[in-house]
Amino acid sequence: MGQPRRWLGIDVAKDVIDVADAGGGAAARIPRTLAGLQTWAGRLPRETWGVMEATGGYERLVATVLRGHGIAVCIVNPRQVRDFAKATGQLAKTDRIDAQVLAAFGQALRPRLTVALSAEVQALRAMVDRRRQLVDTRTAETNRRQQAPAAVLGSIDDHIEWLDRQIDALDRAIADAIEGQTALCEGIAQLRTAPGVGLIVATTLRAHVPELGTLNRKRIAALVGLAPFARDSGRARGRRAIWGGRAEARAMRFLAAQSAARWDPTLREFYVRLVGHGKPKKAALAAVARKLLTAVNAMLRDRQPWRSAPAV
Numbered sequence: 001m002g003q004p005r006r007w008l009g010i011d012v013a014k015d016v017i018d019v020a021d022a023g024g025g026a027a028a029r030i031p032r033t034l035a036g037l038q039t040w041a042g043r044l045p046r047e048t049w050g051v052m053e054a055t056g057g058y059e060r061l062v063a064t065v066l067r068g069h070g071i072a073v074c075i076v077n078p079r080q081v082r083d084f085a086k087a088t089g090q091l092a093k094t095d096r097i098d099a100q101v102l103a104a105f106g107q108a109l110r111p112r113l114t115v116a117l118s119a120e121v122q123a124l125r126a127m128v129d130r131r132r133q134l135v136d137t138r139t140a141e142t143n144r145r146q147q148a149p150a151a152v153l154g155s156i157d158d159h160i161e162w163l164d165r166q167i168d169a170l171d172r173a174i175a176d177a178i179e180g181q182t183a184l185c186e187g188i189a190q191l192r193t194a195p196g197v198g199l200i201v202a203t204t205l206r207a208h209v210p211e212l213g214t215l216n217r218k219r220i221a222a223l224v225g226l227a228p229f230a231r232d233s234g235r236a237r238g239r240r241a242i243w244g245g246r247a248e249a250r251a252m253r254f255l256a257a258q259s260a261a262r263w264d265p266t267l268r269e270f271y272v273r274l275v276g277h278g279k280p281k282k283a284a285l286a287a288v289a290r291k292l293l294t295a296v297n298a299m300l301r302d303r304q305p306w307r308s309a310p311a312v
Helices: 034-042 059-068 078-087 095-109 119-145 150-179 182-191 199-208 217-224 247-263 265-276 281-302
Strands: 006-012 016-021 028-031 048-053 072-076
Touching (some): 006 095, 028 034, 048 059, 059 072, 072 095, 078 095, 119 182, 119 199, 182 199, 182 281, 217 281, 247 265, 265 281
Antiparallel strands (some): 006 016, 016 028
16 A cells, blocks of 8 residues: 555446546456456556445445455545546546546545445445435325325325334344444444434444544544535635535434434533524534534544533
C-alpha cells in the first residue's frame, strides 16, 4: 500500500465491467463472473487501487475479488463522480467513458479506502436495510388506509398485519445475529447506553458506519451527512445546511436525536436553547443529532459508556 498507486476506474454493470487505467493503459471489458474477475485481478500489480461507484450491490463481487488479490478498493458516491465529470467538461456518458472518469477521479482526488465488511456485518446490514424497507411500506399503507374506501380496507389491514409479522421476525433475527458475535455485541451494547439509541439504531450505525470510533468528530459528521456546510458568497451569508452522507445512518441519528432531545437533560437544554435563540426546530434537531453522533464516536474510540456531554 505504500508504493505509488496505479489508479483503475471500474464501471460495474450487471454482466460486465469496463476498466480504464489513469496511467494510460489499454481499456478492458471483463465479464462480471467469478472466473473472469479472478483471472483479471490476478494480473494486476499490487500497488493498484480500484475506484468504482456504489451500484446497489453489483460492485460487491468485484470488490471482494480485488481485495482477495491484495488490491485496494475505493467505493465512491456516484453523484460526486458525475459532478467531477461535468467539472472536467466530460458531458458524454457511456460505460467506457465512465470508467475513464473514475480513473481520473481517483488519480486527482485520491479517495479514502473503503473499509471491508465481514460476512457477518454484511448480513446484518442486509437485515436492517430490509427492516427499513418494510417499515417504510407499513407507513405508506397506514397513511393510505386513512383515505381508502371500505372495499379495500380489509386488503390493507391484511397487508399491515403481514408486515408487522415480517418486521417482528427480522427483529428476532437481528438480535440473534448480534448475540452470536462477541465484538459486535459489545459495540452495540456500548452504543445503547447513549440516549435515544435502541437496538435498531445501534445496529444500523454499526452496519453502515464501520468507521465509527476511528475518525475525528469533523470527519465522522461529514461521513454521516450531519456536518453543516457554508453557503457564503461575497458579503452574503447563506444558511448553513447538512446534506449528503450515508442516508441510513443519518436517518437513525435523527430518530435517536428526537428521543434524546426530549429525555436527556443536557441535550434537551441544548435543543431548547438553540430554538430559543431563533434556530429552526429542524436545524436544532440536526445539531442535537450531530452532538450525539460525535459523543458516541468518542465513546467507541475510548471504549467508555455514555457520559452526557456539556450543552455548549
